[in-house]
Amino acid sequence: MPSIFLLTAFLVWAPAVSPALAADGAVLSATAGERVRNGRPKPEPVPENVVWFLYPVTLRETSGRAGITLLGYKKCYEGGETFLRYCSGVLRDIVQLYGTDRLPPGGSLITKRPAWVWSEPTGKEITVTVTYFAEDDSGRAVEAEYRFRFVAE
Numbered sequence: 001m002p003s004i005f006l007l008t009a010f011l012v013w014a015p016a017v018s019p020a021l022a023a024d025g026a027v028l029s030a031t032a033g034e035r036v037r038n039g040r041p042k043p044e045p046v047p048e049n050v051v052w053f054l055y056p057v058t059l060r061e062t063s064g065r066a067g068i069t070l071l072g073y074k075k076c077y078e079g080g081e082t083f084l085r086y087c088s089g090v091l092r093d094i095v096q097l098y099g100t101d102r103l104p105p106g107g108s109l110i111t112k113r114p115a116w117v118w119s120e121p122t123g124k125e126i127t128v129t130v131t132y133f134a135e136d137d138s139g140r141a142v143e144a145e146y147r148f149r150f151v152a153e
Helices: 094-098
Strands: 028-032 051-055 057-061 068-079 085-087 108-110 115-119 125-136 141-151
Touching: 028 125, 068 094, 115 125
Parallel strands: 028 141
Antiparallel strands: 028 057, 051 115, 057 108, 068 085, 068 125, 125 141
16 A cells, blocks of 8 residues: 655744645644744753754644554754754654654644754754654554754854
């Protein structure tokens, strides 16, 4: 059976959704909420003298036809002063972030604590792209992505 891919993009400060509906399977949507510059609490791994952003992430199954099991995600960074493009490996701490790895048909999850990114204050623009990997109740691959840009100043 064909894999189902969904790309939901969020650019700059005004997100826009562009879901691709599957005929029979689940549809996963990922949304990055409003970013708070140097918000509190400051994440422990964030070093001193940098700029950071906190933001909620919401995952939704939008078709109402099938549930989804979340398998992992990866974060990619593009731009900035010290790198051109960097992607993490696939991270699997979904349960710690959302409290569960299961989305029922038509259900949604929001991060228990805000997600975050940081950068040295370079004045450069950085694009963050996070891709979620999942499987619907029929075993079909499902993906969703959010993206935003920020200026590290």
